[in-house]
Amino acid sequence: MELFSTNNLTAVGSSSSSAQCHPIQRCLLYDFCCIFVKGRSIAQNIRGGTIRLEGATMLSKRYRAAIKRSIKLLEQNDSSKTSSGKNVQQLGEELCSFSLLWSLIEAVTFRPSQNLIVVDLLEWAHECFPSTQSLIPSVQSNHLRDSNFLGTVMEELMQQERPEDHESYWNSVLRQMLCADFSSVLTLLQFHSAFKNDEALLKMGKILQSVNVSLFKYDRTNCDEFLALRKKVCDLTAHKQMFRSHDNLGVICSLLIGDRGTFKKYFDLFRPNWFEVFPAFLLFFYPSSTGEQMLKVIENFFNLVSVRRDKLSQLEQTILSIVEFDLIKGLRLICSAGQSACWFATHLVDLLHFHDSNFLNPTLTATLPSGGAQKLLDGFSKDSADFDLRARLLVEYAQLLFQDDQLWEIAPEYLIASGLDSVGQRILDQLVSQFNWRGNTSVAQRLLTICDRYELGTAREDILRSLVLMLCRQGEWTSALGWALQMSSNELTVNVSRRILEGAISPDRIGQMRIFEALDDQFVNCSELVLLYKFYTFKRLLLEGELRQAVHILHELFIDNSSPVEFHAVLFEEMIRILCSFQQPLVGLDVLNPEEMITPGLDRELVQDMFRSLSMLHLQQQLLATKSRSGGSRSVERPTKALFPPNDSMAQSDELSERVTNLMETLRPMLTQALANCFLD
Structure with missing residues (x-):
């Protein structure tokens, strides 16, 4: 992902997908999701769904802490590049920029309205810039800049006998x-x-200790004590000339009492980022300013330090909008970064929404960029233009999460929370259905869990269909049948069962398909599955030595006209194997159990039934062959789209017909002999 860059006039392009995020960034997004879910839980338990100031501040601090934790992990990371080729340095910059923005929005938004804005901005500056250099890293170095620069200077000075003799001390x-x-x-x-x-x-x-206490320890609704201290400093310098012998202390006094010339001189000397020193400018020159006066104050500040608005980077423009209390403009700039800032904008807007739902109403946010979500929303609702910014961001963010093979599972949390009800559910249904699970059955099962949780019928059917077809291609017919049975439609079950009947797996493997032991009445309407179940039962009875019951089931299978010809060939072979156990060695086939001969249990009635079945099948095959020859010259109907490719090529058909004929010729004398033996008995 590409985020704000402090070294560009505009945000870097956002063509990269979230599928290329750094592992640390993935952890960050998981952390954000946990906080997001916590926020939803808090809002649902509050009447009106509005989170109070304390709750909003608590959630905001958690979000900021997650970003800072990621920045620290990046500093410790040995890899110089992410999987997308992005430099870790660049990723660190981007996260630092977002940490800066989040903390600033927290300072000006989640605050008691009666507090002085100057105090909140000073706290923001002290937290974000606790050193003599900005926390925002420099691209000049190979690593993120050490944020404790001041501590490093102090450590060096402690080793000196007279630190004040060193230029770095007074600087x-x-x-x-x-x-x-x-x-x-x-x-x-x-x-x-x-x-x-x-x-x-x-x-x-x-004096400095008193100023610090007056600003941050006591009443924050006014600056009377600070103004009194400043007046005292004026008296000390003007009348008592207390700091006449200390030039640098004189500079401190000049800054404290609001001397514009001194402020500009040292701003030009150190050239800090303007937003680092703006809170100090506000304190020194306009300590009692309110939010409504910020535009004028900032104009005066820019004029003093010679900063031009049209030269500001996108990050600086965003900071400026927030400081001017034009949060809508700030959000517009954040959203205009596209996919690169979507995760940040989504969670920020969600928190702002639950803190004050009226603040981000559709009218105010109608002009904000909607990203890739709008096209998707238009396909599901005619009223999509009326959806608020929060809903649109949640949809877009969910889309991006579904592009990442390790983040997609948290995407439903955002779509369901969008408040779009049936529209959100249908969008989720489509996104889950289109997700590329790359043949991974574990991922498919997790997708199906989401389908069951959110009642996504279309996605569930599409995933099951793809899963069954994949297993069929891999020859995993038992698993394919098991998954097919989970669908409410019989189409897949019929097709998989028919393929098994046509010889996709060996008869002995059918006898090992334990899936039939857990079947309920759902398979009664599927004749192919009933045939499989009967054949499975037949094989189990043979193994258990229940010959009479097995032959009865075999007879039922013979007289069932719904089974494919290939399956009849299998039945012939099973009949031959049974007869072989009584009349060895009529044909060269092994008995079912050569060590223990099955006790003879065939009677005249059973043999006659088998004989009639064979004759009926023989006649049926002749009729089908005649019909096939006569229909060759007729116009062929347009074939319908089949779930599985047909298995009826001319060569296969001739081979199968010859096989069935040979089996019939083998069976007829065997049955004749068996019937004669029965009469002799």
Whole structure:
């Protein structure tokens, strides 16, 4: 998947399918699915289905934690490329970008309305940029950039007797002050060799500690205490000239009291990402601003630091839209990334929907890109244009998951949660039906489990049909018959049974088909299956020594006109084997059990029945042969599409006819002799 790139003006193309995702990304999507299901469960147990602020914040933090966990795993990953050839570095960038966006949306959306926006944005910045460099990795290196850059600087400085003599020390101090990271600035100042003895350093330390406490520990609905502290700093610098002997402390004071020249100077010096320092700008110059005032504040900020809107990357444009409280525009930019951002947009919109269902109503989101879902939805509903953004994203995401051979099983969770009812179920039916399970019976069984769970009739029938045909091609006729019996239609059962009767497997193997022991009354309407069942019973009775019962069943099979000619040939051979057990060696066939001769049990009535059956069959074969010859010159009807290719080539037909004739000629004298013996008895 291609996601946002911080080094491109636009999102990278999204032609890659999810089937090429990195294993770590697959784990991330599974984690997201678990959180998604948890969110649905919470919403279903709340009246009105709206998740309160605490619940929405909890779910949002879980999503963010999952992304961060994936980023850490990528940092530890030894492989330099994913299965799609994508560099792990690039994948790490993309996930970092999405982590940044998710946390920002959480900061401005899932927050008490009375809170100062500046405090929420500062917390976002401190969490996402806890070092003197951005968490967003640089493509200049071979690995993801170490996020604890500040810690590395501090560790090096601790080894020095006078860290303040090193340029990196004061650069770190001023860089963090430019971001209003007061805790880090205070920590760095404490490394100053004269900190405990210098009055100015001690005073600055107390001021920074007080500012930090006033912003993040107490009342967040106003900034009165911060403004009072800032006034105190103005007095210290203007009247008492407390920091006159410390140029760098003077810079800190200038930033704190909102000196525009100082802010621009050090922004130009360090050139950070504008969104890293914007929360600090808001605090230093417009601490009491509300969401409605953001447009004007950002305009002033861009003018000060010389940032042009038309030069922003897609990631920066998205951040800007969110900071301006234009979340719909932000979502439009995210959705415009196509498949690359679908997983992110789907879960984000779902959470926003359950937190405030009115926020993402169809009217507001009608202009948002709908991706590949719209065409699919149009095929199932005339009113698809009225479906909200959440439903469209859930459908598109489910489509993408079905393209991945390891993620498809979680796709139904999203379609069923779409709220499209019968439309969603029909879409799921189609996606499951079209899924390529590549001849893997284990995957087919898991698909059938989904079909049963969600009552997907069409998909179930298509999968069973494909599974049966595959097993037939592989010669697994017993398994094929077992799967065919699971279908409500008799078509597959009839065709598989007929193929077995025509000789697809040996008669002895039919006698070993234990599947018949668990059959219920469903097979009564299938004559071919009844024939198989009777022949199975016949073979079992022979093995058990029940000759009389076996011969009765054999007689029933002979007089059944529904069986194919190939099966009659099998019956002839079975009859010959039975007669051989009484009249050796009339023909060169082995007896059923050469060690223990079956006790004679044939009587005149049985032999006469077998004789009549043979004569009737002989006459039937002659009539069929005559009809076949006379019908050769007639027009042939247009053949219908058969489930299995026909087995009636001219050569096979002649060979079978000759075989049946020879068997009849062998049987007739045997039956005559058996009948004579019965009369002699």
